[in-house]
Amino acid sequence: xxxxxxxxxxxxxxxxxxxxxxxxxxxxxxxxxxxxxxxxxxxxxxxxxxxxxxxxxxxxxxxxxxxxxxxxxxxxxxxxxxxxxxxxxxxxxxxxxxxxxxxxxxxxxxxxxxxxxxxxxxxxxxxxxxxxxxxxxxxxxxxxxxxxxxxxxxxxxxxxxxxxxxxx
Amino acid sequence: xxxxxxxxxxxxxxxxxxxxxxxxxxxxxxxxxxxxxxxxxxxxxxxxxxxxxxxxxxxxxxxxxxxxxxxxxxxxxxxxxxxxxxxxxxxxxxxxxxxxxxxxxxxxxxxxxxxxxxxxxxxxxxxxxxxxxxxxxxxxxxxxxxxxxxxxxxxxxxxxxxxxxxxxxxxxxxxxxxxxxxxxxxxxxxxxxxxxxxxxxxxxxxxxxxxxxxxxxxxxxxxxxxxxxxxxxxxxxxxxxxxxxxxxxxxxxxxxxxxxxxxxxxx
Numbered sequence: 164x165x166x167x168x169x170x171x172x173x174x175x176x177x178x179x180x181x182x183x184x185x186x187x188x189x190x191x192x193x194x195x196x197x198x199x200x201x202x203x204x205x206x207x208x209x210x211x212x213x214x215x216x217x218x219x220x221x222x223x224x225x226x227x228x229x230x231x232x233x234x235x236x237x238x239x240x241x242x243x244x245x246x247x248x249x250x251x252x253x254x255x256x257x258x259x260x261x262x263x264x265x266x267x268x269x270x271x272x273x274x275x276x277x278x279x280x281x282x283x284x285x286x287x288x289x290x291x292x293x294x295x296x297x298x299x300x301x302x303x304x305x306x307x308x309x310x311x312x313x314x315x316x317x318x319x320x321x322x323x324x325x326x327x328x329x330x331x
Numbered sequence: 332x333x334x335x336x337x338x339x340x341x342x343x344x345x346x347x348x349x350x351x352x353x354x355x356x357x358x359x360x361x362x363x364x365x366x367x368x369x370x371x372x373x374x375x376x377x378x379x380x381x382x383x384x385x386x387x388x389x390x391x392x393x394x395x396x397x398x399x400x401x402x403x404x405x406x407x408x409x410x411x412x413x414x415x416x417x418x419x420x421x422x423x424x425x426x427x428x429x430x431x432x433x434x435x436x437x438x439x440x441x442x443x444x445x446x447x448x449x450x451x452x453x454x455x456x457x458x459x460x461x462x463x464x465x466x467x468x469x470x471x472x473x474x475x476x477x478x479x480x481x482x483x484x485x486x487x488x489x490x491x492x493x494x495x496x497x498x499x500x501x502x503x504x505x506x507x508x509x510x511x512x513x514x515x516x517x518x519x520x521x522x523x524x525x526x527x528x529x530x531x532x533x534x535x536x537x538x539x540x541x542x543x544x545x546x547x548x549x550x551x552x553x554x555x556x557x558x559x560x561x562x563x564x565x566x567x568x569x570x571x572x573x574x575x576x577x578x579x580x581x582x583x584x585x586x587x588x589x590x591x592x593x594x595x596x597x598x
Contacts, residue, residue: 172353180351195367197351201358265344272341287338288345318337326337 171217172201178218178289179225185284186229188273196228222289222299226281264324271321279314282307402517402567406536406548407526411565413572414524461490473499474596477512478575478588480505508559508579510588514597518570527574529553529563539564541590549585564589568597 179200183193203224211217272280285291285299293311297304315328357363404413461467467475467490475490483505491500501512515525533550540546545566552561559579566573573594577585 169355172355172358176353177351181345181349184349194351197353198358198363199367201353202364205358264340265347268340269344269348283341287341290338325334326340327334328337 168205172204175218175221176201179221181288182222182225182284183229185273185280186226186277187232192232196225196232199228200224219299226300268322271318274321275314275317279310279317282310283314283318286311402570402572404548404565404567404572406533406550409528409532410526410550410563411548411574412524412526413567459492463488464490467492472496473514473516475499475501475514476592476594476596477501478510479591480510480588481584483508509576510578511576513574515572516570517572525572527565529561533563539586539589543593545594547589566594568594571597573597
């Protein structure tokens, strides 16, 4: 493996893992997805125009890999997250140590339907614009906007604390 | 008052709760790559073992009052098919279970041409998951009758409830054996027709009548997998249809489990 690829793996591993975890809500599966994405990345001969292009490729492959897992049916069935299950997902100790507000916020995001969760994460965590999210997910801009709006509405309803959502 | 930016709060929450360090060895290791593929295949196998259910439903209007709703389940080469009185007139042209997409097109065409069904819906509805019977019981009202499975060392349970008590799937694994119960509630549906298919098709069709007079349709999966025999059962009770998949159990054990269930809550 060349140094450039090694650097990219170091740089994006955490980002891709967070995205996969948000989509799959399972540590082991998220880890499998990220390792598989990097396995493909190492094997590919693809030339990237820029660092942004490379990151976008990695995110797209991660999303596709998550979708492929999702289609197995198993994940369709386990796509629900209960606050009580936080302990199981994070580990009891970690769940306990997380500040109440953070835990609540994170739990409510995890409770969102998968498509909303994905766009909320790409918009707020990875700072992608609606146009970029549309490109990454293969959806129409209008669809992304509407999913973002619906996701935000659900979060506003669920979270007691008022946040500035920087609406578009 | 200045509100905190959601972006900041979300990033902080996520960064404080999830951290990942990559392991190069695992990425580059071909054996690990194969193991990942096997893990995903196993998950696919579970969904395949549970059968693939295609369901068509119509809204609830006046037909319920006419007492025209009870389901009829029959065996096909690939599993089971079912429909109620309203849907039955279309049954001749309905599914073999072989090709779900083809069936959907056919059904849509039939429904559209016949004028007997206003709308055909494949619904995408909410699902709720529970990892224990106790958690399920606290939150849900769906009647769930569970077979008494032989005890084992390691047990795992998942229960999924779909929509407003439209369907429930119960999955329990005891050691290397599994039971899946798919229960469909059609009390709010004017018409429905469904097909449950198993990979490779089914064979050895028979029926089993329990001591309390319940008559189950029983089939075996055509192809026996490495995890053993797969026996599938189906029964309609009241406005419910109950499908059971028993993986790794003998016929005797399956019949014993059927005997252990009192299905009166579904009547």
